[in-house]
Amino acid sequence: xxxxxxxxxxxxxxxxxxxxxxxxxxxxxxxxxxxxxxxxxxxxxxxxxxxxxxxxxxxxxxxxxxxxxxxxxxxxxxxxxxxxxxxxxxxxxxxxxxxxxxxxxxxxxxxxxxxxxxxxxxxxxxxxxxxxxxxxxxxxxxxxxxxxxxxxxxxxxxxxxxxxxxxxxxxxxxxxxxxxxxxxxxxxxxxxxxxxxxxxxxxxxxxxxxxxxxxxxxxxxxxxxxxxxxxxxxxxxxxxxxxxxxxxxxxxxxxxxxxxxxxxxxxxxxxxxxxxxxxxxxxxxxxxxxxxxxxxxxxxxxxxxxxxxxxxxxxxxxxxxxxxxxxxxxxxxxxxxxxxxxxxxxxxxxxxxxxxxxxxxxxxxxxx
Amino acid sequence: xxxxxxxxxxxxxxxxxxxxxxxxxxxxxxxxxxxxxxxxxxxxxxxxxxxxxxxxxxxxxxxxxxxxxxxxxxxxxxxxxxxxxxxxxxxxxxxxxxxxxxxxxxxxxxxxxxxxxxxxxxxxxxxxxxxxxxxxxxxxxxxxxxxxxxxxxxxxxxxxxxxxxxxxxxxxxxxxxxxxxxxxxxxxxxxxxxxxxxxxxxxxxxxxxxxxxxxxxxxxxxxxxxxxxxxxxxxxxxxxxxxxxxxxxxxxxxxxxxxxxxxxxxxxxxxxxxxxxxxxxxxxxxxxxxxxxxxxxxxxxxxxxxxxxxxxxxxxxxxxxxxxxxxxxxxxxxxxxxxxxxxxxxxxxxxxxxxxxxxxxxxxxxxxxxxxxxxxxxxxxxxxxxxxxxxxxxxxxxxxxxxxxxxxxxxxxxxxxxxxxxxxxxxxxxxxxxxxxxxxxxxxxxxxxxxxxxxxxxxxxxxxxxxxxxxxxxxxxxxxxxxxxxxxxxxxxxxxxxxxxxxx
Numbered sequence: 001x002x003x004x005x006x007x008x009x010x011x012x013x014x015x016x017x018x019x020x021x022x023x024x025x026x027x028x029x030x031x032x033x034x035x036x037x038x039x040x041x042x043x044x045x046x047x048x049x050x051x052x053x054x055x056x057x058x059x060x061x062x063x064x065x066x067x068x069x070x071x072x073x074x075x076x077x078x079x080x081x082x083x084x085x086x087x088x089x090x091x092x093x094x095x096x097x098x099x100x101x102x103x104x105x106x107x108x109x110x111x112x113x114x115x116x117x118x119x120x121x122x123x124x125x126x127x128x129x130x131x132x133x134x135x136x137x138x139x140x141x142x143x144x145x146x147x148x149x150x151x152x153x154x155x156x157x158x159x160x161x162x163x164x165x166x167x168x169x170x171x172x173x174x175x176x177x178x179x180x181x182x183x184x185x186x187x188x189x190x191x192x193x194x195x196x197x198x199x200x201x202x203x204x205x206x207x208x209x210x211x212x213x214x215x216x217x218x219x220x221x222x223x224x225x226x227x228x229x230x231x232x233x234x235x236x237x238x239x240x241x242x243x244x245x246x247x248x249x250x251x252x253x254x255x256x257x258x259x260x261x262x263x264x265x266x267x268x269x270x271x272x273x274x275x276x277x278x279x280x281x282x283x284x285x286x287x288x289x290x291x292x293x294x295x296x297x298x299x300x301x302x303x304x305x306x307x308x309x310x311x312x313x314x315x316x317x318x319x320x321x322x323x324x325x326x327x328x329x330x331x332x333x334x335x336x337x338x339x340x341x342x343x344x345x346x347x348x349x350x351x352x353x354x355x356x357x358x359x360x361x362x363x364x365x366x367x368x
Numbered sequence: 369x370x371x372x373x374x375x376x377x378x379x380x381x382x383x384x385x386x387x388x389x390x391x392x393x394x395x396x397x398x399x400x401x402x403x404x405x406x407x408x409x410x411x412x413x414x415x416x417x418x419x420x421x422x423x424x425x426x427x428x429x430x431x432x433x434x435x436x437x438x439x440x441x442x443x444x445x446x447x448x449x450x451x452x453x454x455x456x457x458x459x460x461x462x463x464x465x466x467x468x469x470x471x472x473x474x475x476x477x478x479x480x481x482x483x484x485x486x487x488x489x490x491x492x493x494x495x496x497x498x499x500x501x502x503x504x505x506x507x508x509x510x511x512x513x514x515x516x517x518x519x520x521x522x523x524x525x526x527x528x529x530x531x532x533x534x535x536x537x538x539x540x541x542x543x544x545x546x547x548x549x550x551x552x553x554x555x556x557x558x559x560x561x562x563x564x565x566x567x568x569x570x571x572x573x574x575x576x577x578x579x580x581x582x583x584x585x586x587x588x589x590x591x592x593x594x595x596x597x598x599x600x601x602x603x604x605x606x607x608x609x610x611x612x613x614x615x616x617x618x619x620x621x622x623x624x625x626x627x628x629x630x631x632x633x634x635x636x637x638x639x640x641x642x643x644x645x646x647x648x649x650x651x652x653x654x655x656x657x658x659x660x661x662x663x664x665x666x667x668x669x670x671x672x673x674x675x676x677x678x679x680x681x682x683x684x685x686x687x688x689x690x691x692x693x694x695x696x697x698x699x700x701x702x703x704x705x706x707x708x709x710x711x712x713x714x715x716x717x718x719x720x721x722x723x724x725x726x727x728x729x730x731x732x733x734x735x736x737x738x739x740x741x742x743x744x745x746x747x748x749x750x751x752x753x754x755x756x757x758x759x760x761x762x763x764x765x766x767x768x769x770x771x772x773x774x775x776x777x778x779x780x781x782x783x784x785x786x787x788x789x790x791x792x793x794x795x796x797x798x799x800x801x802x803x804x805x806x807x808x809x810x811x812x813x814x815x816x817x818x819x820x821x822x823x824x825x826x827x828x829x830x831x832x833x834x835x836x837x838x839x840x841x842x843x844x845x846x847x848x849x850x851x852x853x854x855x856x857x858x859x860x861x862x863x864x865x866x867x868x869x870x871x872x
Contacts, residue, residue, distance in 0.1 A: 014833050114803050118689060122800070130800060134807050138814040144825075145817040151831035152813050272692045279806045286810055 013217040015147050016209070019291070020060060020202055020225025022150040022157075026288035027109035028198030029233060030256035030281070031334075033240040035194035037249035042176075043241050044183040046234055048191030053230035055192075055349070056199035057223060063202055063352040064222035067209035069359060070366035075207050076302035078366070082359045089303065091351070095203075096299035098347055100316065101340045102200075103292035104323035107132050108333060110285045111324075113254055117278050128324050135286065136317050139293045140310055143211070146294055153283040160280045161232065164273070165239045167263040176245035177238075197341035198233065202226055203348035204291055207298050253330070257281070293320065376473050378495060382414045382488045389416060392477065404432065407439035409446045411453060412490040421483035423502025430463050431485060431498060450491040457487070458496065466499025478556065505530065511613035511635070513780055516652045523613045528558050528632035534615035535562055535630075539623065543567075549580055552588035558632040559594065562618070567625050569858045575822055576627050576640060591631040591638050598640075600820050605788050607781045608821040610639040610646060617651045625859035641822035643856065645829070645841045647782035648672060653844045661844035668776060669842055675774035676786045679716045680797035680805050682766050686712040688801030705760040713798035715759050717791070719767040722749065724787065727771075828856040 011019075036045035070078035075095070080088035111127035119127070138146060183191075202222065209218045240255045243262060249255050260274035270276055293316065300312050327333040358364075374391045386401045393399055398421075403414040415431055438461050439446055447453060458467055466484075470476055471494050476486050483501035508530070511523030524531045532546055543565040550556050559580060563573055579598035588594060591611060599608040612618060613635045618628045621639045629638040648668045653661035685693055686701070693701065708715065726745035730738040746768075753759045770790070777783035789812060796804035819826035829837035834855045839845035853859045 012832075118801055118803050127800070127803065130804075130807060134811055134814070137811060141814060141818040145814070148817040148825060148827055148831040149813060151833050152817065152827060153810075270692055271694050272689070275689055275692050275802065279802045282803070282806050283810060 009142070009144050009211065010213040011144065011147055011208070011211045012213060013221040015151060016064075016205070016212065016218060016221030017225040017228070018150045018154045019147050019204060019208055020222055021228040022154045022284055022287040023201035023204045023291050024056075024199055024226065024229040025157075025232065026201065026285050027106055027113075027337075028200070029229070029236060030109075030113065030254045032195060032198045032233070033237050033249050033255040034252055036191040036237065037241065037246040037255075039187045039190040039194075040183040041187075041246055042179050042182060043238055044181060044188070045191050045195075045237055045241065045246075048188050049195045049230070049233050049237055051188070052192045052195035052199060053226070053233065055196060056202065056230070057226050059199075059349045059352070060202035060205060060222040060226040061219055062356060063205040063348070064209060064218040066352045066356045066359070067206050068212075068215040068218040069356075070210075071212075071215040072210055073366060074210050074302070075298070078359075078364075079355065081364050082355050082362065092299040092302045095347060096296045096303065098340070098343050099292045099296035099299065100320055101323060102344065103135075103289050103296065104320045104326075105333075105337050105340050106285055106289040106292060107135065107320065108324035108327065109337075110282055110289070112330065112333065113257060113278060114282070116254065117257060117275050125325060129321065131282075131286070131289075132317065132321055132324070135289050135293055136313055138286075138290050139297065139313055143294065146290055147208070147211075149290070150287050153287055157280055157284040158228070158232070160277055162235070164260045164263055164277050165235055168239050168243055168259060171262050172239070172242040173245070176242050195233070196345070197337070199226070199229065200341060200344040200348055201288060201291075203344070203352070204295065206352060207295055378471055378473055378476065378493045380491050380493055382412050382490045385488050386414055386416065388473075389477070389480070402432065404436060406446055406453070406457075407436050411446070411450075414488045415485050416480060416488065417485040417500065418480060418483065421481075421503050422485055422500040426464070426500050426502060427485055431487065431500075434461050434463060450489055453489055454492060454494055454496065457489075462487075462496070462498065464498050464500070468497040468499075469494050470497055471495065482556070501529070514612060514614050514617075514651075514778070516614075516650070516655070518655045519652055520614075520616050522615060524615060524630075524635040524637060526633050526635060528560060528630060531615070531630050531635075531637065532560060532562070535619055535622075535628070538615065538619040539564070544622075547573075547577065549577070551580060551583045551585070551594065553584065553586045555585075555587040555589070557588045559588075560630040562628040562630060563622050563626075567623065567853070567859050567861050568627060569625065569860065572627055572641070572822060572857075576629070580629070588631070590634045591629065591636045594629065594631060595638055600822070604815065604819055605785045606644070606816070606819065606826065607647070607779070607785065608640075608642065608819065608826070610642040610779065611636045611781065612639060613637075614651060620651060620654070623864070625853050625857035641824045641857075643821060643824060643826055643828050644816060647777070647779045649840075649844075650778040654847075658844050658846045665842055665844055668778070671773040671776040672786060675770055675777070675783070676790055677793060677805065677809070678770045678773070679720060679766055679790060680793040680808070681802075682763075683712045683716055683794060684797040684801040684805050687798065692802075701760070701762050704762055707757045708760050709758075711798075712763070713794065715763050716767070716794055719753075719759055719763055720770070720791070720794070723767055723771050824856055829854070832856075 033045070036048055040048060067075075067078070070081070076088055076092050079091050107128055110131050111124045114127050115122070115124045138149065202225070205218065205222050209215055212218055236256060236259070240249055240259050243259060244252065244255065252258050257274050257278045260277040261272070263273040264271075293313070296316060297309060297312050300316070301307070301309065304312065327336045374388055379385050379388070382403060386403070390399065390401070398419040399416070400419050401414055401416045403412060405412055413435065415427060417427060435457065447456060454469070458469070468479075470479075476495050476497065479497040480486050483503060485498045485500040487496040487498060505527045506525045508522045508525060510521045522534065524534065536544065541564060545561075545563050545565050547561045549559045549561065551559050561573065561576060561580070576598070580594065583594065583597050585593060585597070595609045595611065596602065601608065618637050618639065622628050627640055629640065631638070648665065653665060690698060710718070722745075726741065729745070730741045733741055750764050754761050754764060774783045774787055777786065793805060793808040796808045798804075800807065816827050817825070817831070825832060828834065829841060836852060837854050837856055839849050840854070851865050852862050853864050855862075
């Protein structure tokens with residue numbers, strides 16, 4: 001079987017990998033080291049990240065498994081098979097709400113950091129609006145194009161991100177890394193909690209696996225796609241702590257961006273490398289925001305069958321914008337993100353497993 | 369509205385037919401109608417053709433002379449019935465390989481207007497249409513817009529037949545196809561779709577034919593008309609069909625599984641489908657050794673980036689992110705900008721616009737003057753603008769590098785697209801700095817991801833990611849590694865070489 005049919009709308013395993021990876025990596029990883037460093041000491045946070053990553057791997061595998069059980073069927077189709085139509089409707093509604101909130105969170109996150117690193121006077125409202133308009137433009141295009149964009153951006157983003165990390169090798173300090181295992185158990189748990197939020201996003205599999213031409217490869221794609229962020233998170237945390245130390249990291253607003261500050265571009269062509277690396281990072285946040293907008297469109301389309309995609313997006317845009325403008329400052333924004341993440345925890349981790357369990361018990365299958 | 373009060377049938381009488389055709393064409397000066405009798409008989413016949421469109425020698429020697437004299441020299445007995453005369457003429461007298469019969473006035477008119485000769489015979493309603501096209505054409509010259517250092521020097525010209533010959537001469541495969549279509553209500557231009565059967569994806573040919581046959585223009589003046597009619601998105605700044613003057617480029621493309629479209633009356637052939645990467649490739653990449661080809665291609669990608677983004681990056685850094693410029697450089701830039709009354713945006717737009725103007729002026733001028741314009745414009749104005757303190761020297765450098773980079777694009781039309789985009793990105797950078805630049809980049813990518821050329825995503829093989837095609841994308845792998853045709857074209861026959869060699 002050819003993996004790329006002539007001009008069709010299907011995707012393969014590679015696309016699932018990049019989609020999962022670029023969905024997971026977003027705003028979260030930039031602030032994550034601060035939250036972990038607050039509750040753990042040295043590089044012990046790595047254990048938290050790793051454990052959280054394993055849970056996320058399981059979650060992603062579960063979501064892929066569930067979706068692959070029903071090949072070429074939309075989320076609504078298979079949920080209504082597993083748990084009756086009314087429940088499926090409400091699940092879609094919940095997912096729509098969650099996606100709208102997460103999209104607004106991501107959009108605002110971009111603007112916040114851009115304001116912090118790139119502008120001093122341009123108001124955050126305008127930055128948000130511009131970014132949102134670009135997202136809306138992309139969301140109005142075809143769904144396959146969204147996935148293609150992931151594949152176009154991800155290598156660039158990861159290339160620059162990994163480059164930034166490795167250019168920091170010279171600044172690593174042993175005394176920052178030591179001592180090992182000096183955190184208590186509740187510290188690890190608290191670290192895990194904040195990490196697991198950064199792994200949210202793999203729920204996209206519930207929706208996009210239906211586009212795959214070989215759904216049986218979805219699980220492998222999901223695992224690889226989740227491992228890439230996991231590895232990056234581990235490396236990133238290690239370098240952040242190694243360069244800044246846990247005490248300093250706990251006070252830095254965006255340690256994930258700040259890590260580039262120490263770096264000097266070879267040849268002295270650029271200074272303030274963090275502005276450059278953040279600029280590139282905008283692309284992955286764009287992908288995340290875009291896919292959340294698209295997820296909400298998918299869900300809303302099942303709720304309002306007669307409405308056109310463009311019409312839904314047209315109504316959605318102002319809602320997302322208002323949601324994004326809701327938090328007044330960085331503190332409120334952080335709380336806003338926490339609430340969304342709790343919401344996401346339920347939808348992304350527990351729901352797929354529950355649905356899969358019910359499907360197993362009731363013996364509901366894609367072809368039956 | 370012209371009056372259609374002439375009959376549309378062919379008469380048995382030669383005189384009547386001549387009269388009718390003269391009426392239809394309003395008796396133009398270049399219409400020749402010669403009435404004569406077939407040798408040693410008193411059967412009247414007539415040749416009608418358009419002077420200048422036909423090969424005069426052929427009409428004189430092979431048609432008229434043969435009919436007048438050839439019959440007696442060969443001691444042929446001319447039969448009496450007109451039907452037999454026509455057979456005799458076709459079989460034994462006319463030494464011309466291209467010969468058709470028709471009894472439709474429509475066909476006859478079309479043949480005459482396209483340079484064929486019509487032979488009427490008294491008493492018959494059937495007309496012999498003799499292929500005698502032979503007008504003056506430009507010779508085969510080196511293509512002006514796509515010069516190469518190494519590679520064949522011949523280019524297409526305005527004659528469709530000659531252009532087809534170019535391709536035939538390079539591919540002696542019985543599966544080479546030339547499917548001919550006629551487009552344009554009034555111009556009735558011949559269009560030839562060329563591809564290799566068994567290599568090309570059959571649906572691609574069907575789709576291209578469908579789109580071309582949907583053309584309903586009265587006059588198709590150039591292949592650009594066809595390109596614009598059949599392209600996927602007319603709003604896109606990017607060309608979705610490639611055009612070329614080089615026969616070797618067309619043959620290379622069709623042997624990869626693409627489709628060429630030749631149009632009569634223009635040296636520019638069209639190639640479809642096309643993706644972004646192909647606009648950054650030159651045919652010469654394959655003729656040189658692979659290291660050179662690869663190095664040049666990588667350079668072109670940089671050039672494309674610079675041509676699109678350099679001025680906007682300069683604006684963004686200077687207006688918003690001054691901190692990113694190393695302090696020494698920042699000071700020297702600030703020093704040279706001393707006294708420049710405009711912000712960097714205005715300066716950049718002004719200089720870019722001037723340069724575009726210069727380029728346009730240079731093209732339209734006669735060649736020697738065009739070069740002078742380049743020197744006067746580039747050197748004198750640039751120098752004067754700097755010393756007058758209107759622009760900074762750094763800006764001149766930026767603009768010059770950008771211009772050179774955009775001229776390094778192998779495809780002229782693609783270079784123009786990038787130049788157009790540049791102004792939009794500059795505006796975005798002026799308001800939002802680096803953030804604006806990156807969002808413009810994202811927007812361009814969104815557009816590219818949504819764009820298709822004949823069903824193939826414009827961003828292939830970058831995304832959808834087809835690793836095998838990457839061997840001939842940014843790099844040009846050694847020939848032995850290019851064993852398969854591009855996967856994105858979904859060819860019927862994927863292999864293009866056998867490494868074992870010799871054993872067929």
